Amino acid sequence: NAGVMQNPRHLVRRRGQEARLRCSPMKGHSHVYWYRQLPEEGLKFMVYLQKENIIDESGMPKERFSAEFPKEGPSILRIQQVVRGDSAAYFCASSPADRGQETQYFGPGTRLLVL
């Protein structure tokens, strides 16, 4: 059973470009979470999605950031017009539905560097 998959693992963008980060949850998982880790910091929650629904995006910046989890295909975290402060590791996690404990299993992350 493959774990959570993220791609690309590393992404370099120049200021003003767009970054698209992809996450495929574990098989059988329908809940996806995105977290951001700034250098020497813990992970900060950004957004929680289920298939075709954004449940909670309270941790996501109001501008330039968006997320989706379509009926088919991976979840996408999109950052428009990137700035240097967006440089960070972005982690996706998934959990199964209908389990009270809902342990979140993390992917390897995408490390975004904005030049």
Add this chain to the structure above:
Amino acid sequence: GEDVEQSLFLSVREGDSSVINCTYTDSSSTYLYWYKQEPGAGLQLLTYIFSNMDMKQDQRLTVLLNKKDKHLSLRIADTQTGDSAIYFCAEKASNSGYALNFGKGTSLLVTP
């Protein structure tokens, strides 16, 4: 917001026990987790404990929870060099339902 705090660095000799400590402030925390992050890698779930438990043991790992003091610890017995990594404490509060709140991580260095 609620804070999760950890000491930043711990160094132990191979074969000794390591104890990593964490404090949290949210009294409504339901689950508390320990994750391990190796350099350049994602987070690996090590263990978790439900808030109505005091202790949980899993092979070389022992988790102790003092709910009164809001203190969580992870003990690694017979620490090996492969245990060198960053260890994150995280809580899930009942009012968030899902978002995990992480500490900044404790870097564990195991020396031969």
